[in-house]
Amino acid sequence: MMENSKELSLAKRSFTKEKLRNNFAFLGLLLVLILFEIATKGKLLGQRNLMNIFNNFFGIALCAMMYSFVMALGELDLSVGAIVGFSAAMAAFSSEISIFLILPTALFTGLAVGFLNGFATAYLRVESFIGTLAVSFIFRGLTTYFLNGSVGIPIAMRIFDKNEIKIAALAAVLIISCLLYESCAFGKHCRAVGASHEAARQSGVNVERTRLLAFTMVGAVCGLVGFFTLVRACTASSKTGNSFEFDVLLAVLFGGMPLSGGWPVKYRAAMIGSLAMAVLKSGMSLMGIDGLTQQIVQGVILIAVVVISFDRRNAGVIK
Amino acid sequence: MGENDTCLFRAEKICKSFGAVHALSDFDITIRAGEIRGLVGENGSGKSTFSSIVAGIQNCDSGKMYLEGKEYVPSGTMDAVNRGVSMVVQEQGTISRISVAANIFFGKETMFSRYGVLNVGKMNAEAAKALHAIGVDTIQSDRMIDQLTFEDRKLVELARALYTSPKIWIIDETTTALTVAGRELLYKLMQRVKDGGGAILFISHDIDEIMDKCDSLTVLRDGILTANLEKKEFQADKIRQLMIGRELSGHYYREDTEEALNPEVVLEARDVSAGVLSDISLQLHRGEILGVGGLSDCGMHTLGKVLFGLVKPEEGSVLTAGGEKVRSSSWAVDHGLGYVSKNRDQESMMMICSIKDNICLPSLKNIASRGLISGKKQRALADTWSKKMEVKANSIDTFCNTLSGGNKQKVVLAKWMGKGSDILILDCPTRGIDVGTKAAIYQLIEKLKNEGKSILLISEELQELIGMSDRIILLKDGRVSGEFLRKEELTEAKLIQKMI
Ligand SMILES: Nc1ncnc2c1ncn2[C@@H]1O[C@H](COP(=O)(O)OP(=O)(O)OP(=O)(O)O)[C@@H](O)[C@H]1O
Ligand SMILES: [Mg+2]
Numbered sequence: 001m002m003e004n005s006k007e008l009s010l011a012k013r014s015f016t017k018e019k020l021r022n023n024f025a026f027l028g029l030l031l032v033l034i035l036f037e038i039a040t041k042g043k044l045l046g047q048r049n050l051m052n053i054f055n056n057f058f059g060i061a062l063c064a065m066m067y068s069f070v071m072a073l074g075e076l077d078l079s080v081g082a083i084v085g086f087s088a089a090m091a092a093f094s095s096e097i098s099i100f101l102i103l104p105t106a107l108f109t110g111l112a113v114g115f116l117n118g119f120a121t122a123y124l125r126v127e128s129f130i131g132t133l134a135v136s137f138i139f140r141g142l143t144t145y146f147l148n149g150s151v152g153i154p155i156a157m158r159i160f161d162k163n164e165i166k167i168a169a170l171a172a173v174l175i176i177s178c179l180l181y182e183s184c185a186f187g188k189h190c191r192a193v194g195a196s197h198e199a200a201r202q203s204g205v206n207v208e209r210t211r212l213l214a215f216t217m218v219g220a221v222c223g224l225v226g227f228f229t230l231v232r233a234c235t236a237s238s239k240t241g242n243s244f245e246f247d248v249l250l251a252v253l254f255g256g257m258p259l260s261g262g263w264p265v266k267y268r269a270a271m272i273g274s275l276a277m278a279v280l281k282s283g284m285s286l287m288g289i290d291g292l293t294q295q296i297v298q299g300v301i302l303i304a305v306v307v308i309s310f311d312r313r314n315a316g317v318i319k
Numbered sequence: 320m321g322e323n324d325t326c327l328f329r330a331e332k333i334c335k336s337f338g339a340v341h342a343l344s345d346f347d348i349t350i351r352a353g354e355i356r357g358l359v360g361e362n363g364s365g366k367s368t369f370s371s372i373v374a375g376i377q378n379c380d381s382g383k384m385y386l387e388g389k390e391y392v393p394s395g396t397m398d399a400v401n402r403g404v405s406m407v408v409q410e411q412g413t414i415s416r417i418s419v420a421a422n423i424f425f426g427k428e429t430m431f432s433r434y435g436v437l438n439v440g441k442m443n444a445e446a447a448k449a450l451h452a453i454g455v456d457t458i459q460s461d462r463m464i465d466q467l468t469f470e471d472r473k474l475v476e477l478a479r480a481l482y483t484s485p486k487i488w489i490i491d492e493t494t495t496a497l498t499v500a501g502r503e504l505l506y507k508l509m510q511r512v513k514d515g516g517g518a519i520l521f522i523s524h525d526i527d528e529i530m531d532k533c534d535s536l537t538v539l540r541d542g543i544l545t546a547n548l549e550k551k552e553f554q555a556d557k558i559r560q561l562m563i564g565r566e567l568s569g570h571y572y573r574e575d576t577e578e579a580l581n582p583e584v585v586l587e588a589r590d591v592s593a594g595v596l597s598d599i600s601l602q603l604h605r606g607e608i609l610g611v612g613g614l615s616d617c618g619m620h621t622l623g624k625v626l627f628g629l630v631k632p633e634e635g636s637v638l639t640a641g642g643e644k645v646r647s648s649s650w651a652v653d654h655g656l657g658y659v660s661k662n663r664d665q666e667s668m669m670m671i672c673s674i675k676d677n678i679c680l681p682s683l684k685n686i687a688s689r690g691l692i693s694g695k696k697q698r699a700l701a702d703t704w705s706k707k708m709e710v711k712a713n714s715i716d717t718f719c720n721t722l723s724g725g726n727k728q729k730v731v732l733a734k735w736m737g738k739g740s741d742i743l744i745l746d747c748p749t750r751g752i753d754v755g756t757k758a759a760i761y762q763l764i765e766k767l768k769n770e771g772k773s774i775l776l777i778s779e780e781l782q783e784l785i786g787m788s789d790r791i792i793l794l795k796d797g798r799v800s801g802e803f804l805r806k807e808e809l810t811e812a813k814l815i816q817k818m819i
Contacts, residue, residue: 183691185683192680195669202629202666203681203734204652263672 024308025256025269029276036283044283052285055232057278058166059084059225063248064255064270065177066221069187069214071252074194074261075121075128077215079136080222080248083113084241086139087226092151092236099154106227107220113139114219115212122211136245143238150237153230160231169228173221181267190214194261243295250298251277253305327352327518328373328391328487333382335368335542337721339713342368343379343542350487355509355519357529360539361562361753362725363711366522367409369539370489373520374406375399386487397426403486405479407493409522409724409751410664413464413472420446420460423479449482450475454504469662470498470615481508488512489520492724494528495750498615499779506532524725524753526555540564563755571758572786573765576807580789581605583640585773586626586656586742590635594621595797598635603742603773608764610788611777613818617794619777620661623746626775627651627658652681657740659731661747661777667731670720674712675701677719677730681738704733709756724751732760743767746777761787781811793817 036044043049063080070077087109094101113135120131181187189210192200201207225244230236255273257265280301284294328350335343342365350356358366372379375393384391386402393399399406413422420443424430431442439461446460455474464472473496480488490509494502509519509532523529529536536548538561546561560566586603595618603609611619624630626637628645637645645651648658660666669677678701679686686696701715708729712722719727728751735743748764749757764774764787778784784791793801793814801817803809 179691183693185687185690185692188676188680188683188692192669192672192676195672196665198666199669200680201648202627202658202660204649205680206647206649209649262669263676 025254025272025276028254028305029272029279032276032279032283036279036286040283040286043286044279049282049286052282053278054163054166056281057274058170059229059244060247060251060277061271061274062170062173062221062225062228063218063244064251064274065173065267066218067248067252068177068181068257068265068267068270069190070128070218071257071259072181072187072190072194072261072265073211073214074259075211075214076249076259077117077132077218078129078245078249079113079117079132079139080218081241081244081246082136082139082143083110083219083222084226084229084244085143085236085238086113086241087223088230088236088240089143089147089151091227091230092153093146095153095157099157102153102157102230103227106230107223110223110226111216111220114216114222117219118212118215121215122208128215140238143240147236147238150235152235155234157231157234161228166228169224173224178267186210186213187267191261191263191265194265195263246298246302247277247281250302250305253302259306325351325353327387329385330369330373331383331385333369333372333384334380335365335372335377336380341542343372346382346539346542346544348537348544350518350520351535352516352518353513354534355513355521355532357533357536358520358522358539359524359526359529359536359558359562361541361755362729362751363723364539364562365542366539367491367723368542370406370491370520370522371408373399373487374404374489376406400483400485403483403517404489405481405483405485405487406489407473407476407480407491409492411469411472411662412476415465417464418443418460419450419458419462419464419467419475422464422475423449423460423482425479446478449478453478453481453508468616469620470496470501473497474501474504477505477508481512484515484517485512486517487520488517489522491522492524492751494523494525495747495779500614524751524757526558526754529558530555538562559754562753572761572783576805578789578805580607585640586775587638588622588626588635589638591622591625591632591637592634593625593630593632594618596621596625596632597797599794599797599799600635601792601799603775605773606768606771607789608768608774608776608787610784610791611775611794612779612781612784612791612814613794613800615779617818618797619794620746622794623658623660623744623775623777627656627744629658652738652740653684655741656744657681657735657738657742658744659735659746659748661750663727663731663750668719668727671718673716673718674705674710674722674730675715678704678715678734678737681734685738700737701733704737705730708733708736709759725753725756728752729756736763740772742773742775744775744777747779748776749778749780749783781814784814785809785811795819 067077087106090109091102091106094105117132117135120126121128189200189205192205193207193210197207226241229240251273252270253273254276255269257269284297326349330346330348333343333346346369360366371377373384375396375398391402393402393404414425423446424442428437431438443461450456450458450460455478458467458471458474464475473493494505497505512519521533530553534550536553536558537544538546538558540562581604583605584602585605588599588601591599599622611622613619621630625632628648628651639645639654664670675697679697682700683692686692686700698715705715710729710733711726719730722730732748749760752760767774776784776787789805791803791814792799795818
């Protein structure tokens with residue numbers, strides 16, 4: 001009898017712990033929300049700022065949703081900011097030929113750079129964080145070189161910077177990526193490769209193609225983000241997409257995705273994390289915190305999140 | 320000699336549960352100095368749990384242990400080793416990406432460091448000595464562990480365990496991971512520890528081996544002590560019955576003999592050379608069980624990988640029924656091949672992952688309708704096959720790293736049964752599986768054969784090869800050295816002749 005109740009309480013405790021860990025992201029989001037809502041005296045969730053939050057959320061979430069696949073593989077992509085910048089620049093150039101080329105160029109450029117990332121990681125076997133860092137340098141350099149300052153597009157293109165269009169784009173990417181991740185072989189293959197690439201290979205998963213596809217998809221969606229960034233500002237500059245890679249990385253980690261990849265990578269983490277990041281960013285600007293301090297805060301959060309979310313199960317007992 | 324004064328180790332009322340699972344309940348055992356004590360039981364009966372408690376890998380919930388009369392509560396593996404208890408684990412126990420020497424002295428590096436600087440040369444030399452002491456001279460101590468074969472890595476673990484001259488040496492399911500020569504070596508080392516006044520706790524599923532090597536035997540069932548037997552009481556049937564709690568019904572291996580081969584060839588290797596393999600040609604027919612045997616380093620494990628497209632042959636080619644070349648493992652799976660590796664933990668199974676996801680992985684495309692996979696279908700598939708394979712777990716959502724060794728193997732087999740592949744390449748499929756389930760697996764293989772599926776059975780157990788195969792091919796140093804058809808008069812001795 002005694003033993004039974006002890007056991008029950010033990011099971012209960014580990015259950016709550018598990019729950020806490022799983023909902024860590026929710027709690028974090030709530031904390032960020034409350035903190036800034038108080039600090040900004042209610043302005044955070046005011047009508048005007050909600051728009052601001054949505055705009056922040058839009059870019060990060062678009063990318064983070066596709067980033068789930070890369071995280072599931074246990075890989076990183078540090079080039080997403082550079083891809084956004086480069087595809088915006090290419091799209092801006094293409095507008096000189098025809099404005100109808102802007103969207104296809106942005107998408108195609110992003111896709112091509114993503115393909116490059118994937119090829120380097122999957123077939124040349126370069127560690128993804130090294131490979132994508134290198135790609136990031138290359139394309140940042142190229143962007144600066146080609147742009148030589150900044151290039152504008154016709155102001156009329158602003159019509160694409162409408163909420164209806166953005167929401168439609170977000171919904172489309174959400175549906176596609178969520179289905180792919182949760183209900184298609186591809187998403188499961190990504191997680192299997194992250195869990196054990198050898199076991200995945202021996203179960204018939206084409207490991208290389210899976211990696212290639214995941215990086216290519218992130219590239220393509222970055223092209224889309226590049227397009228929306230371009231039509232919002234109507235110019236592409238070498239600053240476009242700056243530090244975007246950290247926003248996205250921080251978002252998915254904040255959402256609770258483990259760096260080790262595999263089955264614990266949950267799709268909803270992308271959404272929760274993006275929302276938290278959007279609130280964080282807009283809250284900090286509302287409070288008048290300058291860019292430099294914002295960077296410091298983000299860096300600290302990055303480390304804290306990685307420490308807290310480290311999956312101890314991986315380091316569990318070896319029998 | 321009285322019984323009491325030779326008692327080296329005693330455990331009383333050891334309990335250990337994981338959530339709702341009682342891995343051990345009130346388990347008692349007394350181990351005398353100078354004996355080899357066998358520990359047997361079905362998969363998941365708590366053998367590894369008990370031995371890992373003794374070795375300080377995990378703590379028990381309650382109970383007491385005594386070593387040489389004093390209370391023994393190891394605070395960790397290092398503490399256990401220092402007090403004279405070392406263990407060779409069932410799973411792969413070496414650490415990747417470091418050298419052989421670093422593995423042997425893992426946790427003991429301070430022995431070789433001065434002012435915080437590690438003297439690698441000295442450590443390598445000492446490791447070479449440790450390997451030499453157990454009679455292994457073929458492994459260089461400065462090599463990276465990953466370059467060694469699966470079997471050689473196990474030898475490194477033996478060297479590590481014996482370096483400290485343990486009083487109690489625990490050997491958990493290690494024989495099946497060794498080569499034939501490695502086994503002989505292990506038996507010799509066991510004898511040495513025994514002669515030195517130490518004791519051995521020996522875990523195995525091979526009843527013949529247990530009866531041959533052990534002085535006494537403890538049988539576990541579902542975490543409960545069922546019997547203690549002395550050598551004179553050993554009887555194979557009795558031990559089996561005590562283990563599984565019922566009589567083993569039906570036959571063990573196949574009973575039919577001499578059958579004509581179906582002329583249709585489903586998988587063929589033509590003049591394949593890869594690694595140690597040179598110039599191998601073989602044909603697998605429809606509905607045939609083709610056994611492949613030999614000494615462990617003869618290349619039979621590589622052969623399985625070549626046939627499945629995991630290792631590209633340097634010369635020659637592997638063809639399927641349509642004359643198409645096997646290009647890669649994913650191509651192979653799409654064309655009806657399945658493969659079970661000997662190295663389960665690293666290659667066949669995702670550990671931090673549920674039973675369900677492991678079983679469903681190769682079948683995802685089959686259960687998808689219009690590209691979408693429903694959770695219900697996944698559960699149904701996983702449920703069916705984990706039940707059929709009698710996987711012992713709370714539910715199909717249980718993570719595989721918490722399963723016992725044999726149950727992991729069952730999950731791996733279930734994965735391919737669920738896929739329903741036409742050609743199965745099974746490398747030591749019954750490794751670590753208990754006698755009861757083994758019989759079930761043999762029956763399953765026979766059923767698959769009768770359904771017209773073809774099986775390539777790679778095995779180190781000659782009994783298994785003789786008992787199950789329609790045809791046996793023996794390899795020696797990477798070449799085919801003999802071929803036998805299923806006949807009643809086929810004996811192990813005949814096979815061994817061709818192997819060495
Ligand atoms: N870390 C863990 N978490 C949850 N359950 C566990 C854990 N370790 C072991 N178990 C459970 O405890 C039981 C005993 O497992 P154990 O590994 O001791 O079996 P075993 O006798 O060694 O079997 P085998 O012959 O298959 O190796 C099993 O049911 C297993 O699922
Ligand atoms: Mg075990």
